[in-house]
Amino acid sequence: MLVAVGAIMMGAGGGHAEVPKVGTTVVHRVVTQDGSRGEVTSVDGRQVSVRIHSAAMGRDVAVTVQRPADTSVPRPSLYLVNGAGGGEDTATWSRNTDVVDFLADKNVNVVMPVGGAWSYYTDWHAPDPTLGVNKWRTFFLDELPVVIDTMFDTTGRNAIAANSMTATSVLQLAIARPGLFASVAAYSGCAQISDPVGRRFVDVVVATGGGNAANMYGPPGDPAWAANDPVVHAEGLRGTKLYVSNGNGLPGEFDKLGDPHLITWGPVGLANQVVIGGVIEAATNWCTRNLQQRLADLDIPATFDLSTQGTHSWGYWQKAFKNSWPLLAEGMEIPA
Incomplete structure (x- = not known):
């Protein structure tokens, strides 16, 4: 895909791309062949806010990029994807875990999109009265990487990690565009969506956001x-x-009063995590074991961490991310 790069020059220098500094250096503007656009809107240290206009959806998408510890040479990109709320709520990696801080000394662009709540980050058959036009697969495959690679002078090596609803999405993206993501980490997702149980799971997730999954993939x-x-x-x-x-789904090490990862503090918050989070995690465990068996039948290598305990909650996802980091780094060809 062809891109055009424009910039407002304010004392800009040459060489490899550096952290854009609004008012002192290049404010990047990228326009892709299909009409998608990206531009830096603000910079806070190494946190760069980018606004990308998706031509496919006709909407702007906010993306935060944490720049590598060393930007003297091109670096790979890790796409860190939020769960069902799409980063539009408080259920985000940056708010509920220390993962973004963990990545601060790593030589990787950390790309964190905001938007697409309850959409499964896929291309929907039809607009939804509540969730609108959703062409998120096109965004993730054809729009977002082009803007990021052009704007930040990357190596083109990518990895992607996601939890809950979007753990399904990252597997779909990897299948739809082989090689775009060299490594994929999926935490507590339900990959099995077309059988009655899996389809019902999708229906419930989408309906939670007020959407209708029939607009996504059609009727059963x-x-x-x-x-x-x-x-x-x-x-x-x-x-x-x-x-x-x-x-x-059984209570484990992060299911206790006072745990810093509880979204809602106190006994009520813990009860919700144990009961509701337990039921959801038990369901995704069933899906995940079916994926494990399917990959084994096909003799496709994969690392599975099926802990004996744990609910559908952030403490476990933070731990899982760190456990998966060596594999993610290997795919991006950087040290762990």
Whole structure:
């Protein structure tokens, strides 16, 4: 895809791309061949805010990029994707974990998009009355990487990691565009979406945000459900470095009063995490074990961390991310 790069020059120098500094250096503007646009809107140290206009969806998407510790040479990119809320709520990696701080001394661009709540980051068949036009697969495959690679002078080596709803999405993206993401980490997701149980899981997630999953892949029985099922199309994951984790829904080390990862403090917050988070994690555990068996049947290597305990909550995802970091780094060809 062709891109044009424009800039407001304010004392800009040459060489490799550096952290843009609004008012003192280049304010990047990138326009892709399909009409998507990206521009820096603010800079706070190494945290660069980028606004990307998606031509596919006709909307602007906010993206935060944490620049590498050393920007003297091109660096790879890790796409760190939030869960069902799409980063539009408080359930984000940056708010609920120390993962962004953990990555601060790593030589990697950390790309964190905001938007797409309850959409499964896929291309929907039809606009939804509540969730609007969703062409998130096109955004992640054809718009976002082009802007990031052009704006920040990357190596073109990518990895992607996500939790909960979007753990399904990152597997779909890897299958849809082999090689774009050299390594993929999926925490507590349900990859199996086209059978009645998995489809019901998707229905519930989308409905939580007020959407109708029939607008996504059609009614039950529509071939689009199977066409987008990572378990059905697991062969497409061959050659991708995979890390998949899941608890079993039973209370574990992070399910206790006073744990800093509780989204809601106190007994009520803990009860919600143990009861609701336990039920969700038990369901995703079933899905994940089916994915594990499918990959084993196909003789496709993958690292599975199926802990004996743990609910659908941030303490476990923070731990899983750090456990998966060596694999993610290997795919990006950088030291862990």
